[in-house]
Each structure stands twice: as structure tokens, then as C-alpha cells.
Amino acid sequence: MRPRRRDFARALLRSFSIQGSWNHRTMTGPGMAFALSPLLTRIHADDPAALDAALERHASPFNAHPYLAPVAIGALARLEHEGEDPDTLLRFRSALRAPLGALGDETMWAGWRPFCASAAAIAFLLGFDAVTAAAGFLVVYNLGHFALRLWGLRCGWKAGRGVGAALRRVPFRRLARVFVLASQVLIGALAAILVARVPGGAPSPWIVGVAVGAGLSGYVVPRHISRVALASLLVACVAWFL
Incomplete structure (x- = not known):
């Protein structure tokens, strides 16, 4: 069955806790399974055994930048919906790890976060009180952060196995x-x-x-x-x- 809009909304919200069960063995794997669960439940609604196998498959080791993890969530859900075999899914899942990690680190950690922090520091020195400057940082930074997550989920679902080409166009x-x-x-x-x-x-x-x-x-x-x-x-x- 095709996931509904509310299933995507639940997956997006769950992506914020993707690092909540981080560990040295599976890293963000359990968090990925947790975030994918609403989509997988809809896709495999008529086959409980396939749902269990999919959850176990996506709980395996995975690591990427948390803000771009929704790209992987959307793309993997699309492949599950199209009925790809488990080996293809696992290879595709493994191939997503390094690009999503590198792009997220460069764009968010090295770019967007220092930019917002520097702007907030200047605002404070120019007369804004500390609470206002800090609140401004949190609002502006997280608007960009949330927009990236939302775009990533949509991009992953729409592109499916072609998500690599979609990322290269950005x-x-x-x-x-x-x-x-x-x-x-x-x-x-x-x-x-x-x-x-x-x-x-x-x-x-x-x-x-x-x-x-x-x-x-x-x-x-x-x-x-x-x-x-x-x-x-x-x-x-x-x-x-x-």
C-alpha cells in the first residue's frame, strides 16, 4: 500500500530522534528503523512477516548526517514500496551513508551553523539582549534545519533509486x-x-x-x-x- 501524508508526517517527526538510540555497533540504525516504521507499516500492511523483516533490515548499522537522514528514509521507503529485493535494499542503503554524511557536514556544520552563530554574536554586540540574540539564532538556524529535513524526505521518496542524481542537482x-x-x-x-x-x-x-x-x-x-x-x-x- 502507498503511504499516506500522515505517515510521511510521522516519519519526519520521528527523524528528529534518529540519534536517540545511537550506539557503537549499529550507530543510527535503530533510529532509522524507528523513523521508517510508519511508512513500512503502511507499505507492508497486509504482510506482517514482511514488515518484521523490513524493520530488522533497517535496524542494521547505518550512519549519516542526521539532518539529511530523511533523504535516506524517503528513498528506502520508495524502494520498499516498489518491492525491491532485500540485497538491493541493503546495498543501496550502504551506498547512501558516505554522501549524506559528507554533504551534511559541509553544508550544516561547516557552513550554516557558524554563519548563524556569528550573526547572533554580532546582534548581541550591536545592542540586542542575550535572550533575543540566542532566540534569533535558534529560530533562524532551525528554520533552515527543518526545511532541509522536509525537503530531504520529499526528495528521497520522489527520486527513489535515482536519489543520487537528485542530490547532484542541488x-x-x-x-x-x-x-x-x-x-x-x-x-x-x-x-x-x-x-x-x-x-x-x-x-x-x-x-x-x-x-x-x-x-x-x-x-x-x-x-x-x-x-x-x-x-x-x-x-x-x-x-x-x-
Whole structure:
């Protein structure tokens, strides 16, 4: 049977707890089975033995970035719905692990999260109280996070076995690079604000460290020294001299 919209909604909500049963042996495997359960229950509604086998199959070792795990959930549910044999499902499941982990780390951990954190820090230094700045970070960051999960589930179900090609059509690495560069600009601006606030015009060692870190952050992008980061360091130095 084809899953219903409420089954997808339940799977999406369960994906937020995919790391709740993480362990060194199966990693997020049990969480994947838990998230897939509403979809598998609908797909194998007339065959309890097939449902048990599917749950056991998807509880096997699996690991990927948690925000992109819904891509795997949707794609695997689609293959289960199309009646793929267990060996194909397991090979396909294994092939998804590394790409989803790498794309998620680059886009979210190295790009989106530092960008949101830097923006929140600047907002605090510009006069927003700590609660407002922290709340702003949580709201903006999680809007992007939730949108990625929702898109991933839809993409996985729609693409099925062609999910690899669907992922290649999305410029994840370009987005990650944009967020990294934007974060470096914000770090440079943050350093400039801190330097400008030093009483007596003499920067303390930790402020110098922040300014230098803004320049060195250009090495975050592999094989690329960001001109933006170096320009940010220059801005911090100019602010100190002024």
C-alpha cells in the first residue's frame, strides 16, 4: 500500500530522534528503523512477516548526517514500496551513508551553523539582549534545519533509486562555500567591533587572537585561501588604528 501524508508526517517527526538510540555497533540504525516504521507499516500492511523483516533490515548499522537522514528514509521507503529485493535494499542503503554524511557536514556544520552563530554574536554586540540574540539564532538556524529535513524526505521518496542524481542537482558544495565565506565576513566584522571597543586603543591578546583567527579562517575551504577572510582581518586592523 502507498503511504499516506500522515505517515510521511510521522516519519519526519520521528527523524528528529534518529540519534536517540545511537550506539557503537549499529550507530543510527535503530533510529532509522524507528523513523521508517510508519511508512513500512503502511507499505507492508497486509504482510506482517514482511514488515518484521523490513524493520530488522533497517535496524542494521547505518550512519549519516542526521539532518539529511530523511533523504535516506524517503528513498528506502520508495524502494520498499516498489518491492525491491532485500540485497538491493541493503546495498543501496550502504551506498547512501558516505554522501549524506559528507554533504551534511559541509553544508550544516561547516557552513550554516557558524554563519548563524556569528550573526547572533554580532546582534548581541550591536545592542540586542542575550535572550533575543540566542532566540534569533535558534529560530533562524532551525528554520533552515527543518526545511532541509522536509525537503530531504520529499526528495528521497520522489527520486527513489535515482536519489543520487537528485542530490547532484542541488549545489550543496556551492551553498556550503557561500556560507563559509559569509561566516568569515561576519567573523571579521565581529573582530572589528571587539577591537573598536577596547578602552585606550590597546587591544588585549584575546582580541588580537580573534582578529588573527578571522584571517586564518580562510583555510576552512580546502585548497583555497579566502580573500574575504583576509579582507576581514584588514578591517579589524583598520578599526583598531582608527
